[in-house]
Amino acid sequence: MLGMVVGSFTSVSLDPPLIAFFPDRSSTTWPRIAKVGRFCVNVLSDSQERVCRALSARGDDKFGAIAHQPSFSGQPRIDGVVAWIDCDIYAVHDAGDHWCVFGQVTALDIESPSNPLLFFKGSYGQFAPLAISLEDVA
Numbered sequence: 001m002l003g004m005v006v007g008s009f010t011s012v013s014l015d016p017p018l019i020a021f022f023p024d025r026s027s028t029t030w031p032r033i034a035k036v037g038r039f040c041v042n043v044l045s046d047s048q049e050r051v052c053r054a055l056s057a058r059g060d061d062k063f064g065a066i067a068h069q070p071s072f073s074g075q076p077r078i079d080g081v082v083a084w085i086d087c088d089i090y091a092v093h094d095a096g097d098h099w100c101v102f103g104q105v106t107a108l109d110i111e112s113p114s115n116p117l118l119f120f121k122g123s124y125g126q127f128a129p130l131a132i133s134l135e136d137v138a
């Protein structure tokens with residue numbers, strides 16, 4: 001079971017539905033995911049720091065202590081995440097000492113109403129809204 005943590009995740013396109021992230025060329029996990037040809041993005045919640053630490057360590061049994069189910073495409077979908085996004089690899093471009101990977105979204109859903117886990121200046125943290133949301137203003 002393969003997994004890695006990426007902070008470099010972004011949505012890209014609605015038509016077709018594309019997301020992107022940037023794996024380091026030194027990653028040992030990315031080439032193995034590339035061979036599979038698909039992956040499931042798991043947006044970790046602010047109670048999943050332990051999961052983040054386990055997935056960002058090097059090793060072969062990253063999912064040993066992480067509760068998960070197979071996604072529609074058979075990739076690990078972690079219990080309790082904010083959301084999950086099943087993707088096929090759409091394109092991979094040279095990006096200096098990283099790769100730029102585009103994924104085409106095949107399925108997605110919101111899993112739990114929690115807030116995402118954040119990482120800033122070497123520390124984990126939580127999202128704290130500064131103002132009422134745009135939805136409340138409209």
Ligand SMILES: Cc1cc2nc3c(=O)[nH]c(=O)nc-3n(C[C@H](O)[C@H](O)[C@H](O)COP(=O)(O)O)c2cc1C
Pocket residue numbers: 004005006007008009022023024025026027028029030052055056057058059119
């Ligand atoms: C908060 C956080 C963000 C990270 N973001 C990225 C990233 O965007 N790209 C990347 O290649 N590695 C990133 N990493 C490192 C990988 O998750 C992980 O350490 C590395 O892939 C493990 O080595 P492996 O790929 O050889 O298994 C990040 C790690 C952490 C903790």
